[in-house]
Amino acid sequence: MSQARGGNGGRPKRPTMVDVAREAGVALRTVSRVVNNDPTVGPEYLAKVEAAIAALNYHPDERARQLRTGVAGTIGAAVRRIAEVNPELAAIERTARASGLTLLAASTDFDEAREREILISMCRQRLDGIIVEPFGENHGYLQPELEAGMPLVAMDRPMSGISVDCVMSDNAAGIGMAFHHLHQHGHRRIAYIGDSERVYSGRDRAAAFRAALGAHGEPVEGLVHPGDISAERVAAALDTALHGPDPATALVTGNMDSTLAVLRCLGPEAASRLAIVGFDEVPLADLLQPALTVVAQETSKIGQTAVELLRARMADPARPVQTVIVPVTLKVRGSGEVKA
Template structure:
């Protein structure tokens, strides 16, 4: 705070008033202080008192997920809470909503509370903005998506291989007219799943130009509408690969509306509760969020405890689970 005051040419009390959004400061002075804070990458210390504890730790960690309401994110959250809670570390979870600006805003909020480490699912094109904190030995572990512009541990699924497995499975059941339903294209995992799916079709002699691709489907309703459009076209696909659980839900609704649940094959990426209770059961490329969360927590704890080994990307394999929908053969 003294550094900010010196750069802005004001007193420490003025800096405190601006940072805490108190009255009694002119707009011109406020802007000077905010500009100085930005230049110095100053974050309000919400937990300075707690740093009197031995080891100067706050016994907290920040967890940034795509959406805490998504079942996949929820399972990661729970696994993190179990693993870190055993060490007395509280987990503060927040939703990214796949918004690059929100990513930086929430991370700044975590830093302001002096968390002992960060577990992040990134969406911004680069995470280089976090280098100053990481270089000051703040442990960071990225999950689901690898970071760009910064070297740090990451725990991910083999997304491309999972997409390829889905393609090979549908081809093995006689399908040649296929459709791909994808999440937003700026999301790393969505691009990798599409890449694996399309490349496997090409390797097995299916002209990739014939694949019906619908992307930027980020919720159940947009996926439902895209599926309805595909299945009511003149030459509809006989099989669908949906690359995310909410997209799968939308595809399932469309198939049910059209009475095609037992006629059009469906494979979804991400398992979900009651998938085996559908009629037919839903075949999935299952990730293992509980393993991802547990491994990410272990890596964060290792870094907090002083592990200085080179950053590494850990891959948790996906798994094809056959339940019936992905085994439907095309009609003659």
């Protein structure tokens, strides 16, 4: 077996197609056809080239293939967090892998400047497409990338300032389910504590809760508390909602972080006496006393749909922009059934 050597006689250099052609005793073009899965290569030549590839431990130059075809076989995902369990990201990776795509993921960590930096970097790497769990208030800076043909899909909320495909949960229906469930159990003073309205989902869910109050003839004042998720802010909201002259007897929390902050602030004993329905599944929710009733998102479906939308956009850049709304489910476990 021949072996390619470095010019200084030291460490062997990475074998090339020229080396494979020499080892197999065939033309360079034949090696290229085998590497690119050309079905017209005769079985005799195919066997020779494959044997030479195995003998030299040859691997095609991925960068050269990308330059030749213009296809990287890699998509990006910019999500808010990857340092914790992220079922949507797991679904993206699983669906991408099944489609023959490699995933490059990065965490924006709820930082608008970092989100912009990551997205611009991904665009410059000429990935085949990017899935974004957007946080920033304006993504207009990506318009030139869209016009240059970069496929983008928003997940969990739309991107602002540009028009791209989007997949997200039915926020309004989920809040309506939570409110109606508590109302059915006799609660008339129901409060809401959720995420900041700077965030699309926080704004959407708070608006849906205000609409539910209005539809039942209930006042909004003192019952709707969106804002940044901090222990101090959540404690103040709970004090207003639960200790005023006409205290709430039930609570809807707007996302997982809100739910966890509320439970920590209340403590086990107070939480067990208050009817609570959380938006988003919460780890170990079934181990609480009572177990936590939640509006569960189909996170795997959202991640899978995001990849499907991206692949459709990659295949047909001119297709109409599409928004997919994924249904949510009320999981009744006990905390939302505490009577008024």
